[in-house]
Amino acid sequence: MTKKILIIGSSGQIGTELVLKLRQIYGNENVIASDIRKGNYEVMESGPFELLDVTNKDDIHEVVKKHNIKQVYLMAAMLSAIAEISPQRAWNLNMNSLFNILDLARDKIIDRIFWPSSIAVFGPDTPRIKTPQVTIIKPATVYGISKLAGENWCSYYSKKYDIDVRTIRYPGIISYKTIPGGGTTDYAVEIFYEAIKNNSYMSFLSKNTTLPMMYMDDAIEATIQLMQSDAIHKYTAYNIAAISFSPGELALAIKKYIPNFTMHYKTDSRQKIADSWPESIDDSQANIDWNWKATIGLDALVKSMLQGLHYNF
Ligand code: AKB
Numbered sequence: 001m002t003k004k005i006l007i008i009g010s011s012g013q014i015g016t017e018l019v020l021k022l023r024q025i026y027g028n029e030n031v032i033a034s035d036i037r038k039g040n041y042e043v044m045e046s047g048p049f050e051l052l053d054v055t056n057k058d059d060i061h062e063v064v065k066k067h068n069i070k071q072v073y074l075m076a077a078m079l080s081a082i083a084e085i086s087p088q089r090a091w092n093l094n095m096n097s098l099f100n101i102l103d104l105a106r107d108k109i110i111d112r113i114f115w116p117s118s119i120a121v122f123g124p125d126t127p128r129i130k131t132p133q134v135t136i137i138k139p140a141t142v143y144g145i146s147k148l149a150g151e152n153w154c155s156y157y158s159k160k161y162d163i164d165v166r167t168i169r170y171p172g173i174i175s176y177k178t179i180p181g182g183g184t185t186d187y188a189v190e191i192f193y194e195a196i197k198n199n200s201y202m203s204f205l206s207k208n209t210t211l212p213m214m215y216m217d218d219a220i221e222a223t224i225q226l227m228q229s230d231a232i233h234k235y236t237a238y239n240i241a242a243i244s245f246s247p248g249e250l251a252l253a254i255k256k257y258i259p260n261f262t263m264h265y266k267t268d269s270r271q272k273i274a275d276s277w278p279e280s281i282d283d284s285q286a287n288i289d290w291n292w293k294a295t296i297g298l299d300a301l302v303k304s305m306l307q308g309l310h311y312n313f
Contacts, residue, residue, distance in 0.1 A: 002026050003071055004030050004032065004067050005070070005071045005072075007033050007075060009076030010034055012181075013173060013179065014173060014219060016039055016043055017177055017216050017220050020043065031048075032047070034049065034050040034051070050063045055093060057100045060100050060101070064109060064110065071111070071114075072101050073114040073223075077093065080144070080273050098153060102153065105157065106157060106161040113163070114223060115150060118169055119131075119170070120147055120273075123140040125138050128280075133282065140276040165235060168223060168237070168240050168286075169239050171241065174189055174213060174215055175216030185274075191250060191251070192254070196306070204266065205246075207247055208248060209271065209275070210244050210280075212242075212280055213243055214241075222286075225291070226286075232289065236289070238286040241282070244280040249298070
């Protein structure tokens with residue numbers, strides 16, 4: 001019998017596409033979408049959806065019991081830029097949601113968890129180029145602090161209660177089905193909407209701020225590959241990598257398809273966050289442990305974004 005899967009945060013950028021892909025693999029009825037708000041039409045129409053506040057333990061229990069859930073992907077979180085504005089709310093959401101799910105595994109109600117971390121765990125003291133899996137980890141942001149604490153809690157629960165929890169440190173994710181909200185890497189999504197609509201974009205990061213990025217298809221592939229792997233024996237928050245580029249390089253790549261496109265720069269508080277993050281990531285551990293390798297480069301990403309947003313070129 002197929003084990004039932006619950007996606008929490010199914011109206012968010014990654015949650016949306018994860019639901020759709022997991023439903024293709026495991027069947028619509030076996031993948032339950034849930035969020036505090038309704039989301040993408042395809043998600044709402046193709047299978048079960050529950051309105052759920054992830055900070056409410058009783059509500060989660062009820063949904064898990066009702067659908068006989070065995071795996072949870074906890075995708076709800078407050079991202080880096082917005083977390084700086086509401087640190088306490090970010091901490092409460094990012095941490096309490098995790099405890100609620102870890103406790104379900106500790107009590108043997110569910111048997112596998114996916115919990116996303118981020119390149120935000122790294123800080124200004126971390127080596128910035130090809131940042132290794134194991135290195136100096138001292139985040140400089142509220143979001144990064146919550147992600148690092150989460151990694152440590154996952155590790156603690158996995159050792160102490162012998163639970164199966166799996167984690168990826170996502171780079172900036174680029175996609176067109178649902179817009180991201182509140183992140184520092186969001187410019188790399190917004191730029192496509194503005195390029196198509198207005199032929200220009202005002203970047204809130206400077207021209208040469210290089211960050212690790214990834215197209216959504218690679219991120220979904222990595223997530224599902226890690227969750228399906230039989231080779232994971234010890235909790236590791238895996239680095240994964242695909243491409244690194246700056247706003248200036250992305251603008252050039254877009255110009256190839258929209259020749260009139262112009263880019264302008266006006267940095268804001270998000271610049272400081274970006275400056276504390278790596279430029280590129282070493283993901284060799286993920287490659288060794290579960291064969292991970294990204295496949296989508298910058299040009300393919302740009303083409304796919306423009307096609308996805310119905311731009312004719
Ligand atoms: C953000 O910008 O906050 C996120 C992330 C890198 O985790 N996209």
